[in-house]
Amino acid sequence: MGTWQLAATAASPADLVAARLQMALSLGWHIILACLGVGMPALMLIIEWRALRTGDADYMRLARQWAKAIGVLFAAGAVSGTILSFEMGLLWPGMMGIYGQVIGLPFAAEGIAFFIEAIFLGIYLYAWDRVPPKMHLLSGVPVLIAGTASAFLVVCANAWMNQPRGFVRADGVVSHVSPWRAMFNPAVPHETLHMIVAAFMTAGFLVAGVYAAGMLRGHRDRYHLLGFLVPFTVAAVFTPIQILVGDYAGKSVAALQPTKLAAAEALFRTQAGAPLSIGGIVTGDRLRYAIEIPKGLSFLVGESFDTVVQGLDQVPRADRPPVMIVHLAFDAMVAMGFLLLLLSAWLGYGWWRRRELPRSPWFLRLAALSGLAAVIAVEAGWTVTEVGRQPWTVYGHLRTSEAVNPAPGLWTGFVVVTLVYAVLTVVTLYVMRLIRWSERPVAPQEPDRAHEPEAF
C-alpha cells in the first residue's frame, strides 16, 4: 500500500506495557473458555452416547447439565473471542497494517468454523426432544469437529507469528504474499497438536474437579461418581499423550526458535552436554540456585548427551526475551503436566486393582484441584510461547514496540478492560454455581417448558 504511513510518534513505554498486559489478560481469559469450548463438546457427546446406549437416567442428567454449562460458557467465549479480534487492531495496528493480509486466511477459516460451531450448538441446545435421540446426538458432532478446527486454525495464526513465512518484505511493505504457505508454516504441527490435547485435558480435569469437590462434600452418589469418572478418564488418557507431544514440541522449538528454548531453560552459554535446569533465579547472565540434571537438556534436544544446545550468548542482548519469566513459566507447565500424570496413574492403578476410586481422601482433594493445575499449565505454556517470542511480535521481522498502537491513553483502556474482565469472571463463576443448583435450563427444552413457573 503506497500511502501507508508509519507512526508519527512511538507509543510511550507505559502504553506498550499496558497494551501487552491487556492482550495477555484477554488471551489468558479466553484461552480457558476456548479449552472448554473444544473439550466439553467431546465430554457432552460421550455422556449423551452412554445415556442413549444404557438408558441410564444419571447419564442423561449429566448430559443435560453439561449442555447447559456449555451454553453459558460458549456465550462467554464468543464475546471474549470477539473482543480479541477487536484488540488485534486496537492494540497492534502496527502489525495488522502490514501483515494483516498475510495472517488473515486462518482467521477467516476460523470464523467459518466458529460460525458452524455456534449454529450446531444452537440446534443441539434447542432441538433436544424435537428430533429423534440419535439425530440429536449427531447434531452435536459438528460442534466437536468445528471447535477442534477453530483451535487448529487460530493456533496456525499464532504459529505464523513464531515462524513467519509466505511473504517478501522490503521497506516496510510486504509483497508476493502466499497465504497458504503463511498458514501452514513449520510451527503449525507442534503448536496445534500441543494446544488441542491441552484443551481436552483442561476441559476433562476442570469438569471432573467440580464433581470431585461435590464428592468431598459428601455427595457420594452414582451421579457424582459418573460425573467425575467420565471427564477424568478422558483427561487421564490424554495426559501421557501430552507429555510425548510436549517432548516433540520442545525438539521443534529447539530447531526453529533456539532463543526461545534457551530462555525456557535459562541456558546462557552455548554448550555440548547442556544441563536441564529446574527453578532458580536469574541474576545478570547467570542462573543460580537451580536444580541441574547434568546433560539432561542435550539429551532431550538431540537424544545424545553431547548435543550442542544454543544458548542466549548467540543473540544480541536487545533481542533476548525476559529469561526469568519464560524459564519459570516453562518449569511450571512441565511440573503441572507431570503432577497430572501421577494423578492419572493413581486412578489407573486403583481401577486396575479394585475397580474403584483410590480410597485415600487425598486423591479426591488433588483431583478437585486438577482442573486448576491444567489451567496453570495452559497459561504457563502460552507465557512460554508468547513471552519467549519477545521482543518480536512477528519473529525476526517486527518488534512489539513497532506493532503497538501509538495513540495515547492505552493505560486507561487497560484499566477499564481489567475491571470488565474482573466483573465478567465473578459473574461467570456465580452463574455456573447457579446452574449447578438449578434444574432450570439455560436454553428452553420441551420437558422443562411444560411446568415453567417464571419468577419475574
Add this chain to the structure above:
Amino acid sequence: MDTAQIVLVVMWVGITLYALLAGADFGGGVWDLLAGRSRTGMARRKLIERSIGPVWEANHVWLIFVIVLLWTAFSGVFASVMSTLYIPLTLAALGIIARGTAFAFRKAAKELWQQRLFGAAFAISSLLTPFFLGTVAGAIASGRVPPGLARGNIFTSWLNPTSMLGGVLAVTVCAYLAAAYLCDDATEAGRPDLAEWFRVRALVAAVVIGAVALGGIAVLRWDAPRLFGGLTHRALPLVIASAVFGVASLVLLWKRIYPLVRAAAMLGVIAVLWGWPLAQYPLMLPPSLSYRQAAADPAVLTAMLIVIAIGVVLIAPSMAWLLAVQRRELRDAETPE
C-alpha cells in the same frame, strides 16, 4: 469486476447481514429496556428473549467476519480505523461483552434482582454498542480517518456532527427493525396484544428515523459535503429507495400487514447501507485512499474468496436448519401470561 471489488461486495453483504440480524437483536435490547416494570413488561421481555433466542450467538460472527475480511483484504484501512477510533471501538467491544454475557446469564439467574441486573446490563449495552458503531461509520464517511497509525484525532474523529448522526440513526434503525420483526413474531405466537404494543413503538420509531434523516441531510451538507455530494448524485436512487421503503413500511404497519412490514423495513435498511459505499466509491478512507491502493496481494484476495465460498456451502444449509428450529420453537411455544 476485479477480485478487490468482489471482496468489497462480500464484505458489505456481511455488514448488511450484521445490521439486519444483530441490529434487530440490539433493537430487542432497546425495547427490553423500555418494556415497562417487571410485571407489566414480562410478556414483552419473554417475546423478545424468545425471538433473539438461538440465533444471537451466531450473529456475533457477522461482525468477526467483517473485521477479519477488512484486516486481510485491506490491512492498512483496518489498522488506520482501529488505531484512530480506538475509543469508540473499545466502548463498542465492551458493550458486546456486557450484552452477550448478560443475555445468556439472565436466563440462568433465578432471583428477580439478578434478572433485573443482567437485564439492565443487556439493555443498556444494546443501546450503546450500535451507537458507538454508528459514530465509527460517521467518522469514516466524513473523511476523519486518515491512512496510517493513529493519524486522526482520537476525539474529534468520532465526536462530531456526522458521527452523532450515525450513532443516533444506528440506534433508531435497530429499534425499528426489532419492533417490526417483533410485531410479526408476536402475531405468529398468537399474541395480537403484544403485536399491538410493538406496532405503536415501531410507528414512533419510524417517524423518529424520518425526522432524523431529514435533519441529517442538513448536517451532512454542512459537515460532510463530499458524502452529501455522493448521496445526492450517484447514490440518489438508493436514497430515494430507502425513503420509499420507509414510507411503505409505515403504511403496512398502519394496516397491520406484518410479514410485509418486516420485508419493507429490511429493504429500507439495505438501501441505506448500500447508499453509503456507493456515495464514496472508489474511496475507502475519504478523502484520498481508494480501495485499489488499499487492497491486499491478489493471491490473498483469491484465497479469501475460496475460503468464503467453502464457508457458504457449509453454513447455508446449517443456518437454514437452525432458523427452521427457531421458527418451529416460536410457533409451538405458548407465550406465558
